[in-house]
Amino acid sequence: MSAPTHSAHHAPQGFIRKYVFSLDHKVIGIQYYFLGLFSVFIGMGLSLLMRFHMVNPEAKVAWFAKLWPTAAAGGMMTPELYLSLMTMHGTIMVFFVLTTVPQSGFGNYFLPLQIGAEDMAFPVLNMLSFWTTFIALVVMVSAFFVQGGAPLAGWTAYPPLSAAGRITGPGEGMGQTLWILSIAIFCGASLMGAINFIATTVDLRCKGMRLMRMPLTCWTWLVTAILALLGFAVLLAAGLLLILDRTVGTSFFIPGGLMISDQIISNHKGGSPLLWQHLFWFFGHPEVYIAILPGMGVTSHLLSTFARKPVFGYKAMVYAILSIGFLGFLVWGHHMFMSGMNPYSAMAFSVLTMAIGVPSAIKTFNWIGTLWGGKIHFDTAMMFSLGFVSLFVTGGLSGIFLGQPALDLYFHDTYFVVGHFHMIMGVAAIFGMFAGTFYWFPKMFGRMMNETLGKIHFYATFIGVYCIFTPMHFVGMAGNPRRYSDFTNVEYLAALMPVHKFMTHAAYFTAAVQILFLINLFWSLWKGPKAPMNPWNSTSLEWTVSSPPPFDNFGGVHPVVNHGPYEFSVPGAPTDFIMQTDPPSVTSED
Amino acid sequence: MGMSGSLTHDIIHGPPRPPFEGGWGGGGGAGGGSDGRGAFRRASFTGLYVLLAASTMLFAAFTSAMVVRRGLSDDWMSMSKPPILLVNTGVLLASSLALELARRALKAGGRTKFNAWWTAGTVLGILFLGGQALAWNQLNAASVFISTNPSSSFFYVLSVAHAVHLLGGVSALFYVDVQALRLTLGPAKRTAIDISAIFWHFLDGLWLYLMVLFYVWG
Numbered sequence: 001m002s003a004p005t006h007s008a009h010h011a012p013q014g015f016i017r018k019y020v021f022s023l024d025h026k027v028i029g030i031q032y033y034f035l036g037l038f039s040v041f042i043g044m045g046l047s048l049l050m051r052f053h054m055v056n057p058e059a060k061v062a063w064f065a066k067l068w069p070t071a072a073a074g075g076m077m078t079p080e081l082y083l084s085l086m087t088m089h090g091t092i093m094v095f096f097v098l099t100t101v102p103q104s105g106f107g108n109y110f111l112p113l114q115i116g117a118e119d120m121a122f123p124v125l126n127m128l129s130f131w132t133t134f135i136a137l138v139v140m141v142s143a144f145f146v147q148g149g150a151p152l153a154g155w156t157a158y159p160p161l162s163a164a165g166r167i168t169g170p171g172e173g174m175g176q177t178l179w180i181l182s183i184a185i186f187c188g189a190s191l192m193g194a195i196n197f198i199a200t201t202v203d204l205r206c207k208g209m210r211l212m213r214m215p216l217t218c219w220t221w222l223v224t225a226i227l228a229l230l231g232f233a234v235l236l237a238a239g240l241l242l243i244l245d246r247t248v249g250t251s252f253f254i255p256g257g258l259m260i261s262d263q264i265i266s267n268h269k270g271g272s273p274l275l276w277q278h279l280f281w282f283f284g285h286p287e288v289y290i291a292i293l294p295g296m297g298v299t300s301h302l303l304s305t306f307a308r309k310p311v312f313g314y315k316a317m318v319y320a321i322l323s324i325g326f327l328g329f330l331v332w333g334h335h336m337f338m339s340g341m342n343p344y345s346a347m348a349f350s351v352l353t354m355a356i357g358v359p360s361a362i363k364t365f366n367w368i369g370t371l372w373g374g375k376i377h378f379d380t381a382m383m384f385s386l387g388f389v390s391l392f393v394t395g396g397l398s399g400i401f402l403g404q405p406a407l408d409l410y411f412h413d414t415y416f417v418v419g420h421f422h423m424i425m426g427v428a429a430i431f432g433m434f435a436g437t438f439y440w441f442p443k444m445f446g447r448m449m450n451e452t453l454g455k456i457h458f459y460a461t462f463i464g465v466y467c468i469f470t471p472m473h474f475v476g477m478a479g480n481p482r483r484y485s486d487f488t489n490v491e492y493l494a495a496l497m498p499v500h501k502f503m504t505h506a507a508y509f510t511a512a513v514q515i516l517f518l519i520n521l522f523w524s525l526w527k528g529p530k531a532p533m534n535p536w537n538s539t540s541l542e543w544t545v546s547s548p549p550p551f552d553n554f555g556g557v558h559p560v561v562n563h564g565p566y567e568f569s570v571p572g573a574p575t576d577f578i579m580q581t582d583p584p585s586v587t588s589e590d
Numbered sequence: 591m592g593m594s595g596s597l598t599h600d601i602i603h604g605p606p607r608p609p610f611e612g613g614w615g616g617g618g619g620a621g622g623g624s625d626g627r628g629a630f631r632r633a634s635f636t637g638l639y640v641l642l643a644a645s646t647m648l649f650a651a652f653t654s655a656m657v658v659r660r661g662l663s664d665d666w667m668s669m670s671k672p673p674i675l676l677v678n679t680g681v682l683l684a685s686s687l688a689l690e691l692a693r694r695a696l697k698a699g700g701r702t703k704f705n706a707w708w709t710a711g712t713v714l715g716i717l718f719l720g721g722q723a724l725a726w727n728q729l730n731a732a733s734v735f736i737s738t739n740p741s742s743s744f745f746y747v748l749s750v751a752h753a754v755h756l757l758g759g760v761s762a763l764f765y766v767d768v769q770a771l772r773l774t775l776g777p778a779k780r781t782a783i784d785i786s787a788i789f790w791h792f793l794d795g796l797w798l799y800l801m802v803l804f805y806v807w808g
């Protein structure tokens with residue numbers, strides 16, 4: 001019989017080249033996944049400290065004093081320390097979890113497999129992109145340990161707070177400089193990743209893998225890469241200007257006559273904090289889609305697989321992904337309704353924002369259409385996909401309120417916004433990651449995860465996150481401002497304290513049940529039952545190879561694709577799924 | 591390996607792939623497409639254009655910041671540009687021209703001519719960077735620093751960002767030149783030649799754009 005043809009790669013033998021500085025997209029994907037897993041627990045820990053402080057603002061905790069001798073002298077958290085926790089929570093979650101895991105983690109591992117390629121187009125660049133991300137994380141976390149501690153300016157780093165230096169607060173010295181440096185490094189890493197994703201998708205698809213035969217996951221990774229490419233370049237520009245304002249005395253963002261802590265800032269004049277906001281949000285809004293699009297892809301893929309039905313309106317889904325990506329660049333102004341912008345500009349941004357509702361509704365409608373009449377298998381991966389749809393709808397609906405300038409003026413600085421973006425960008429994307437983990441774990445590690453533990457984890461997390469974030473909408477409507485570290489001394493806010501206590505307890509509960517996930521993950525890594533080649537009877541190419549796949553993905557053979565990605569329950573076919581590589585004769589052409 | 595087996599294999603899985611040779615792939619590189627080197631060449635071009643798109647966005651962001659910052663307040667004082675910038679522009683254009691003549695020579699089979707023109711292009715590129723350093727020195731001597739005025743701030747930011755791109759470009763030209771002069775420029779390196787030349791032309795066009803920006807709005 002024919003021996004496998006020449007394989008491009010030769011598996012490296014040494015530990016360092018195999019697991020540390022690996023060129024293999026699968027190892028790099030796993031590295032990104034664990035970097036994100038580490039980051040998500042840091043971010044979650046920070047959020048618990050914040051929730052604790054909000055309901056116990058005067059509590060004295062001995063180990064706070066040990067951790068932060070000045071910022072929590074005597075064990076009591078200062079407002080500045082609260083703000084630094086908030087900044088680092090947002091930054092770590094947005095950049096090192098939401099941007100990293102769905103795209104760089106799962107995308108790296110499964111894009112080449114799903115399009116029938118042996119690896120990414122530029123493996124060395126791929127490795128560099130991971131290690132650059134790693135350095136960015138180290139620089140970011142090191143901000144905790146420098147004099148003054150972590151920065152206070154939020155993940156959006158608005159100047160003049162972020163630009164005027166140490167005078168604006170303890171973390172605004174070295175901490176803020178490290179923050180900008182880390183983000184600039186991260187921009188470089190993202191750019192390298194985007195080059196790889198786009199070139200791989202455009203040029204390395206196997207025979208028969210037409211664009212319109214790609215799984216929707218690949219479409220979302222492609223569009224996300226384009227968004228990252230264009231968005232992070234702008235963030236890099238903004239970050240460089242900000243660092244110059246801080247270090248060499250330029251005045252891009254710092255206005256004249258600024259008074260901070262009773263001191264007039266005299267060495268800057270003429271700059272505009274709004275200029276930063278425009279540049280930042282031109283990146284920042286596409287960033288929301290960078291976080292959520294891969295989750296949409298995974299959800300579409302899984303709903304179809306576990307409902308044993310083709311994706312309802314595959315082409316409409318593709319066009320919806322493309323139009324969400326395109327419109328995402330035109331709506332940055334809706335983050336700035338409060339900035340005193342011209343009402344006509346606000347109206348234009350508002351209309352464009354509402355327009356994103358159209359492709360989003362198409363996607364939601366098609367998800368429901370995919371489920372309709374299906375033979376649904378309620379595996380844990382499917383449960384998380386269904387949870388994604390629920391959270392996406394809930395979070396999306398509150399977005400319609402915020403997209404109206406008149407309503408946003410009231411809501412903008414309240415907990416309503418915190419509830420909104422956690423639902424749609426935070427938790428929905430995290431559910432996408434959980435779905436991806438339960439679905440692809442067998443392929444990545446060759447073992448199955450525990451379904452019972454998975455289901456308990458799902459239900460507890462699903463209920464938990466709704467208990468944390470739904471009440472935020474109500475306290476927001478009641479006028480509860482965000483970013484405050486303590487509202488016990490304000491009468492109308494003190495009345496809301498029981499709701500805050502409820503949310504804090506829900507946060508403790510939700511965080512605690514994540515231990516179940518960790519147990520499931522690590523127990524299954526070593527003790528899970530061996531996974532077959534295709535445990536879910538899926539159709540895409542990664543399920544045509546062993547679990548885990550061989551070093552060069554397809555064992556030296558070149559897959560040829562004859563079918564679309566979602567041919568489930570095709571009448572006349574011998575099974576209820578047709579693999580993409582099955583011969584054309586199994587059924588008529590897609 | 592029986593003939594019939596190989597034929598069946600080819601029908602099912604496609605023809606065997608030629609050995610893959612890729613520059614950026616490190617020890618072997620990748621290439622999941624149906625044809626190894628061709629796929630790598632195509633992917634390299636895609637990667638290049640994607641990189642150019644990112645660079646364009648970077649400079650577009652700087653430009654929009656410049657236009658907004660200029661229109662916002664009345665502290666903008668147009669700075670006088672050192673005349674050496676015009677000479678540098680000529681040098682950069684000449685380097686692009688030399689690279690293009692080199693590529694034509696290679697197409698016509700003239701390896702010696704290629705080496706000469708490519709070396710000339712590389713040297714001119716390095717000269718441009720030297721000229722830019724001279725321009726910054728002259729500005730410093732005239733007490734025009736990065737924080738002097740928003741106009742000088744943007745001049746430094748844009749010209750330095752361009753120079754950083756150029757450092758990457760010169761490294762690529764230099765790499766190709768060393769390969770060429772050591773006579774190790776095999777057909778697989780054609781991609782490196784094309785990629786670095788196109789990147790260089792892009793930087794050339796970018797500089798012309800920046801010059802217009804400096805003289806019209808700076």
